[in-house]
Amino acid sequence: MPSPIAINPVSPSHSIFKKMSKSPTNLPASAASYLSAVSQADAHARARSLATTVTPTTTPPLSMSSSVTVFSDDNVLREGEPKMFDNDDGLSYPPIPPTSEQVFTTVHSEFGHCANEEYRFTSQHPPGKPVPHHKELDPPYYILLSTYISYMILICLGHLRDFFGKRLKPSAYTHLLPHNGYAPLNSDFDSFYTRRLKLRIDDCFSTPVTGVPGRTIICYDRETQDYNANLHTTGRRTRGLNISSYNYLGFAQARGGCADAVAEVISRYGVSCCGARLEGGSLDLHQTAERLIAQFVGQEDSIISSMGFATNSTIIPALVGKGCLIISDEFNHASIRFGVRLSGASVRTFKHNSMKSFENLLREVISQGQPKTHRPWKKILVIVEGLYSMEGSIVDLPKVLELKKKYKFFLFVDEAHSIGAMGAHGRGVAEYYGIDPRSIDILMGTFTKSFGAAGGYVAGKKNLMDHIRVRGHSGPYAEAMSPPVLTQVMASMASIMGVAPEPPKSANGTSSNTLIPYPGPAPAHMLPNWFDLPPSLKDGTEGLIRLRRLAFNARYLSRGLKKLGFITYGSDDSPIVPLMLFNPGKMCAFSRMMKQRATPIFTVVVAYPATPLVTSRVRFCLSAAHTKDDVDLILKACDEIGDWLDLKQGVGERWSLQEIMDRAVELVHMDID
């Protein structure tokens, strides 16, 4: 699809980020010092790389400590402070130092430096091709069996410990048993899973962090004296590669155009708007942002909600009620289920992403009507997610829309993960498939992920949005989104879209709103007039680079893992890559081994109840902030740990790690079905 912002030819010798010498006016006051720090850092990196022939991708011995003992947050550029960070973890400097041509404006540890134009890809479903059905590979039987046995042992041991514990150490169980006439808040039975299974690997969850959740993240080290019952921070911190945060486009940044805009709004607006949208909490910023979002997703209008979870839980009840039916994918997010329960409508679920099961269900429910009475349903709302956060699978939208025509249901697409992350211009799953977004009744999404902000939105027809504005739960009761968050949303969105210069005033003075192309740049009049983005964000080049870097990283990792022999789920284009572990014991082993590497890698492991019992997994969330070297690093780590943990159970052609790393570009562009 030709795009108005894609045609800006970026010559390969050019840095992706505009040379700073061209844009001194748009920088903060400290620009000069900032720049000198940048060049110092680069010089330092070059010197280092000359001195040590070892590139950081070759992993130093495991014994090397990588903890960060001192941390100064005031330094503009962390690379500029070699005393603060030695490069033991290989995260501070890019392995290949930048040439004097390339000047990067981002902090490498927040948003990696990658100037190689080859490491780019476009997230787009090849037009005309059928949507591939990803067969989810089953592991060999011995893995399944050992998984079941593991759970059995865990459960038996747990019950044994409970049995003896209650008799020998009753004081430890008082809060789980009725006492003093109160029923326990959480009975020993209800909490069994948490206490006896999850507690064992609690060190892998809820790690306290500090700093920017960008390309790297700094975690507090924790220790325990009582088998995870209490985890204490030791005061030491470890920096590691972050492939866990939902930072798809790398907008989690403390520096740069977006952060500057947010700082500006804090000084202009403060941090709060003190009320609900319908009760005096509406700011001009809300209106501006809603118009921009509608333009971004290609709908008539949109509504913002201050919390992503609450977007679903407060809007679904405004759409359907008693006598209506909701058809929901079995793996839909908890917030959707919450909203569905609040709405009072009936619910039916279909097998995840199975269009056959979906159509059968549609035929059944429409022909049968409401249970018992057999009256026809008032309306049927189908809720699917664009990209499933635990599976990495993408909804088969073309087929859903085909069925929509035939069965006349309303379609609600939750793009919490796909907005910004999918499609050539980041407009989500509709653009990915080349579908007109207006053929979908309601588009919902969140700002937490690709935009580095918080909250969510719904977008649709003007009438429908007004209906939700007045009758949704958020309008009268929930606090409105605060100005800094709104600004982060607008700034990041505008830099994905690019800003079109003010159109010449037409003679008859008609508004040009209807003529704005989709997916096109944001008209300047849709942004607050004090908005001053740096030129690389304004012309959309950086946004485009981010999208293309993410698309490359996503494909590279998921295909690389497959070539290494791992079982992964979901689509190759998904920035979420779940790697199957199956055995519960491998979860903590994997997570801890990744953490203890010379370059620590922080991962998310998920298991029951978020996934089915047997398919425990580790979930990688890629980001545009990662460089190809980072993905290499992850592949290398997985390769080694995968051998240890016997994870390479996949089928198909295998490549060696070196081959994958060398042929990365080829691998990404390959046609695999």
Added chain:
Amino acid sequence: MNATLDYLSYSLENLETGFYKIPGSQVLARYVKSSHQNDPGRTLLEVILLIFVIRTLLQSRTRADGSGKHFIQFSEREIDELVDEWTPEPLEQPLTERESLDLASLPIIAGPTGPKPKLLGSGKTVMNLASFNFTGLAGNEHIKQKATEALRKYGLGSCGPAGFYGTIDVHTELEKSIADFLGTEDSILYSQAFATVSSVIPAFAKRGDIIVADRNINFSIQKGLQISRSTIRWFDHNDMKSLEEVLESIHKESRKRRAPLTRRFIITEGIFERDGSMADLPKLIELKHKYKYRLILDETFSFGTVGRTGRGLTELYNVPASEVDMLIGSVATSLCAAGGFCAGSSVVVKHQRINGTAFVFSASTPAALSVAATEAISIIRDSPSILSTLQENVRTFRSILDRLDCITIPSHHASPIIHIQVRTASASSLLPTAVPSSASKSSNPTSVLPRNPQVFDIDAEERLLQEVVDDVLAQGILTTRAKRLRGHEMSEARPSIRLAISTAFTKKECEKAATTIKTSLVKVLGKRR
């Protein structure tokens, strides 16, 4: 023929030896033999029982769809026809005239909010009695500076739920400082105030548990109750006698039925969102201890607004906050940031970190906003004058508005939100705040409606009140009706104008605003007679 018989007997023999090889099978065989000998009918019965068990086991799996009692078989063609015939209702209903008028006249603030914001459109600077800026911290320079510092350290978004690298140190700090401020063991942050209580309730109360709730609880609590699926009993609004009766009746009933011990909760609000009245905390604590209930107290409007230093109801009544099992408050109102919290014992908080749906499945609050809240707490802690000025301003408003006899103000005298309702002439609602005093019969605890509910004409009263709001706005004072989702709440709240008083006003401003509102009320409500 013979061959088949041979084969049959051979396989039977095989089966028999195989059966006897199973350890314990001898015992079973002996049992079957002897029971058959004693009572051949019993064997038959047991076989039938076995078949029945197998049948029910198999049936329960396929019950879900397709084979229910009410399922009708259709041919494919019939289904196609039915699909063609079916026409759904439209997804949205067009707004009523009033609704679209309301939406169009919605005041929108241009620029920063605060005590005196500028309105979009007219460009007029107005006095803001609509936004919750009780402590006057909106736009506080110190907070702004701290928030900017946090932004430069953490970026804005947290990019993940608390479980997956979304627990930033500033969240822990805010949790600690809230717990410290209130005097509880711990607290937990949610990223939206509205979502807090509706997530806290179902984290603890499940099907079969008992919840005793006030009849006038806010919408968010109602949603929490709905999700929890617990057994709900209602007591009359803010009526401790009614509460005691309900508790007593539940107690008797469960004794009579020898019901198993379940979790029991009393749910009410500190200052009620619907009318600004205040709960009688000491009595609540007494009753909760007496009947062994846990207390969930929503302090959204009382936290940071009442008590000498703004610690809320517990400070006002001098009750240790640890007596309240789950104390819920908002970070978005008095602290002028975003989010909500639940404070309580560490067991209570820990439980929510795994079971609080809105906590687990939602990204954590942006760091800059958490830092702003932490700063707000320390400012409130250090300057008690904020609270005394606020109370002074509330008194000023009340002293002027209370004397008006065309309205009723159900709000408590210390409440920073003042609800103004139209006083109707009919005798039944002359005492809207007072309990229907006919002591002879109490309301039905299973119904959310009291025995003799107030009668009011929502539409007419809303229209009148909106007229007042518009009139007052024309004179430079921004107020708002308390907006409600009519038809979605469990019981309808009486229409009201809700004033939110701020500490940022001077006494003179308050007097002037109150007088303006008073004049306007007299003018509009007087016209109607």
